Amino acid sequence: MDRLTRRSLLAGGAAAALPPAQAIAAPDFAQVTPGRRLVFPRDHGAHPDFRTEWWYVTGWLDGPTGPLGFQVTFFRTRTGLGEGNPSRFAPRQVLFAHAAISDPQVGRLMHGQRIARQGFGLAEASERDMDIVLDDWRLVRERSGAMRALAGGEGFQLDLVLTPTQPILLQGEGGFSRKGPRPEQASWYYTLPHLQVSGRLEREGRWRPVRGQAWLDREWSSTLLDPAAVGWDWTGINLEDGRALTAFRVRDARGRALWTGGSLRSADGRLWTAPNGAVAFEGGRTWRSPRTGAVYPVAPTVRLMTPAGERRWALTPLFDDQELDSRPSGGPVYWEGAVSVPGGRGYLELTGYAAPLRL
Structure with missing residues (x-):
């Protein structure tokens, strides 16, 4: 298949615009x-x-000119x-993906994004194991258990190997993670923190070796947010002593927490799961973004x-302008950035500040 044909099939996914949430018959979707x-x-x-899911990799790289943040994220939507x-052209499933580095x-973010309807070998997500393909971007779990991520964007390319150093962390109750006051407002959610990263980064036509540490978030759901929710704040932090911190809150239009959750796991595997109300x-x-006017608590x-x-962690962004505009691939505008705390590094995600988030 030539490159022009590949591009036309990928572009067909973007042409099949996703319908608004109210146009989708929710009872047809599997429930958590x-x-x-x-x-x-x-x-x-x-x-x-299920209606939606994501494979979300974020982390820090120790590059040749200093620390960099990166993300490689694949989404699937029914x-x-x-x-x-x-017809094989029917847009039953759509895949889209983002890649970014914070330098x-x-x-500001250097960013790339893709979208396509699933099929034709160009946009596929295996149901047997982690193996997602979107044109020449890929996230695959290899036989060794390590994951390989290939993606890129504006002026950069990433080719990374992500090796687990800790067991899977099941969020919530064995992976059942509440996201709102109603029991159906939930996701299946697990995390792989403290991923060891090796590989290479291409900038300005030159590949350089990089190393670092990363975090994988995996979620799938059909009814994630309460109707009163406008967005969420989330952070995942790899602490230097081997602990892993997860914290999130789902917000309403007045900035009040509709639901909170998270976890703190020690290096020896002891896990505390936060009940609703135990995270702030x-x-x-x-x-304030000069492009969208959105004000983010960075x-x-x-x-x-x-x-x-009580435990407290003050988050400091690597720099302020880490806003990501994913509207060209059908997504929202949100802030997704590398942050540090005393004794740790991670990522902070802030959604629903530019406009209410609708999934």
């Missing part, structure tokens, strides 16, 4: 209910009966369209109320 046991490697793979249509010397994102400096303090007492 407690009691199911996650099974691997099967649950590394796609879950096409559109609810054409499900009775036998303080550039001072507090204060901190804000940054330096909050995350507070966990654990049985052993």
Whole structure:
């Protein structure tokens, strides 16, 4: 298949615009209910009966000119369209992906994105194991258990190997993670923190070796957000002592928490799962985007109320302008950036500040 044909088939996914949430018949989608046991490697793979899911890799690289943040993210959406249509061109499933690097010397995100309807060998998500292809971008779990990520964008290319150093972390109750006051507002959610990263980064036509540490978030759901929710704040932090911190809150239009959650796992595997109300994102400096006018709380303090007492982490962004505009691939505008805390590094995601998030 020549390059022109490949590009035309990929572009067809963008032409099939996703319908608004209210146009999709929710009862046709599989629902997240407690009691199911996650099974691997099967649950590394796609879950096409659910409405949406993502494979979300974020991390820090120690590059030749200093620290860089990076993300490689693949999404799958079941559109609810054409499900009775036998044509291979029917946009039943759509894949889209983002790649970005945060370089303080550039001072803004360098970003790339892709979208295509699933099929034709050009956009595929295996149901057996982690293996997602979108043209020449790929995220695959190899026989060794390591993952390889290939993606790029504006002035960069990433070719990274992500090697687990800790067991899978099941969020919530064995992977069943509540996201709202109603029990159906939930996702299946697991994490692989403290991934060891090796590989190479291409900038200005030159490949250079890089090393670092990363974090994988995996979620799938059909009814994720309460109707009153406008977005969420989320952070995942690899702490230098081997602990892994996850914290999130789902917000309403007044900035109040509709639901909170997260976890703190020690280096020896002891896991504390935060009940609703035990996580807070507090204060901190804000940054206003010169492009969208959105005001983001880019330096909050995350507070966990654990049985052993209160724990606080003040987040500091690598730099302020880490806003990502994914509208060309059908996504939202949000802030997704590398952050550090005393004794750790991770990522902060802030959605629903430019406009209410609709999934």
